Amino acid sequence: MRRLLGVSIVLLTMLGFAFVPASAQEVGGGSSGQQDFELKPNYPNPFNPETNIPFVLSERLFEDGRPVVVSIRIYNLLKQPVASPVAKDHPSGDGLPLVNLEYTRPGEYEAFWDGRDASGRPVASGPYWCQITVNGRSDIIRMFVTK
Template sequence: DTVWTRTYGGPGSDWGYSVAAGAGGYIIAGMTTSFGAGYYDVYLIKTDAAGDTVWTRTYGGLEWDSGHSVAPTADGGYIVTGFTESFGAGNDDVYLIKTNADGWVEVGGRDDVEPGRRLHYLSQNRPNPFGRATTISYAIPDHRQVSLAVYDIRGALVRELVSGTLSPGPHQVVWDGRDGRGREVGSGVYFCCLEAGETRETRRMVLLR
């Protein structure tokens, strides 16, 4: 007979793919569109023995990130595996997340940062290739000076899209394929460069007229 049932999530779509017992309750891994930083995020839920929520955490960037398996670790934390489109070298990459007992991810020896938070993140523009316009998404962890600019294949500045101090969190800007004087640029390869603090990230963009 059923002892109890519980539901978890928010106004979006939420999935649970793996559950493990430990530390007087259960740990659930899945993905969510209700919470987090991007399109889909890894969703980690800690419950007590009765299934009531103790805490929830999300991990990921601006793209599609999912957790498919979770297990307790010997130090009292958790290990989660899944896939990510936000980070890594390709379209989809293996995503392995190690947390402490409270679901926090240690960064630089500290465990007091937001779970899964990365210092900076520049997403691949979408669509890519593009014809008329493309959207560039990026995120920063705190208030800081940010520059987002487009360069041609020779390294010459085409247009500065963002320059100033921005608030933390995700941001988006649209490039309409024009230079700083409002003139349409030709088909070819361009590079979008994000500079924030000491970090510089670049993405390759293809414009097809």
């Protein structure tokens, strides 16, 4: 039984690569080979119970003088939204949910996820997807929660 459970987890993890959230569109945002933004690996990873998620917004995003709209969402292996982390050091204040949040200048930023779902319950151990969307373009990383 234990071996079957281990094999099942490995198979689900491997299949997880195919379960990219349906809303993922253009990855990375750059058509000229240069990226307009970057979702960096979260740290620590694996984590229990919380993690930081760094991301970079390049100067090219702000060339037109308008703010950039950023969202970060966490998904489980079944492509179900689990949570949205909060912004750290955002000009409007810490702790704002990172959903359609406007940034007015380029730089390195960070989000924080406490490992809880939208209802406030701790999530189960396993792999999760972290998707950033910047002005309609997306990038994704994989994260692991361990208990």
